Amino acid sequence: MSGHSKWSTIKRKKGALDAKRSKIFTKIIKEITVAVREGGPDPEGNPRLRLAIQNSKAANMPKDNVERAIKKGSGSDGAVYTEVTYEGYATHGVAIFVECMTDNINRTVQNIRSAFNKYGGSLGTNGSLEFIFDRKGVFNIKLSDNLTLDEEEFTLEMIDAGAEEVAFEEDYVTVYCAMEDFGAMQKKVEALKLEVENAELQRIPNTTVTLDEESLRKVMKFIDVLEDDDDVQKVYHNIELNEEALAALE
Structure with a gap:
């Protein structure tokens, strides 16, 4: 599984290049809120919440934000988020897997479909990328x-x-x-x-696609658009990102 190590390193380097701290905080707050609604506000008895709090510390998220998110998840009012996923292909056969948390599925699917269409991709059915x-x-x-x-x-x-x-x-x-x-x-x-x-x-x-610099930039632009959507939590792809490719993106 040598590809896993490379993937982890690349994710970390890409994260270091991102200055989208508020977006990161928003995603963590959603995760905390859902974790509390699912398993209660006590981290000791709620592994998902404990993990979300741990990741919030790694992102240097203020403690007050975490406490507000827990309080929000404990209340009966406020948004109720649904977890949904979308699978498809970008140009050049790049597989794209999108994980979302949303309080409006119609809005989310419309935004995701619009992004795929705008950048020449195609949405597939759930489960279509399980083999990748x-x-x-x-x-x-x-x-x-x-x-x-x-x-x-x-x-x-x-x-x-x-x-x-x-x-x-x-x-x-x-x-x-x-x-x-x-x-x-x-x-x-x-x-x-x-x-x-x-x-x-x-x-x-478990299988990757290698792109030339121009194609890489176009597909990464598409991925950036997806990641910028407020309903999107994570975007996964199978592009081979070596040191040379990362340098080209800087």
């Missing part, structure tokens, strides 16, 4: 001067806990697990008191 993306748990753990890990020992410990792959990259270690092992791995990471920068279920491409 594998859903995996991904834990990005930041290494620091205060945290030294024996790579072999740590890898074996993670595998015993359900990890499928453990990748050491510069100042990070990334742990991958099957979707059904996500909760157990979350508990293990918490028990070890590791500094988790981000933890989530991701859709990892």
Whole structure:
């Protein structure tokens, strides 16, 4: 699964280039709100909420924002969000998977369809991209001067806990697990008191598409438009983004 490590690194580098902090906060607030409605306001008894709060800290989101989001999710008023996904292809055969949270599905599907049409893509049916993306748990753990890990020992410990792959990259270690092992791995990471920068279920491409610079820019523009939509939480694609391609986008 060497492609997973590359994907994780690219996601992190792309995130470092993004200055859309308010958009990130909005997505986290929605996730907290839905988590509270599903499992209650107590993080100890609500793994999804605990994870959302953890990711809010990694994004340097103010504590007041988190508390307001929990309060909003606990109330009977306010927006009720529905989770929906859309699958399709951009130009050049690039697979696109979009995860949304919305209080108005008609608005969302109209916006997503409009974006696909404008940039020459085509929406498919749900499940049409299952053969391209594998859903995996991904834990990005930041290494620091205060945290030294024996790579072999740590890898074996993670595998015993359900990890499928453990990748050491510069100042990070990334742990991958099957979707059904996500909760157990979350508990293990918490028990070890590791500094988790981000933890989530991701859709990892098992096959990728290589584009020339001009085509890459056009497809990434389309992806940026999707990510800018207020109803969109995450956008996954299967573009091969190597160092050369990333440099071309800067």
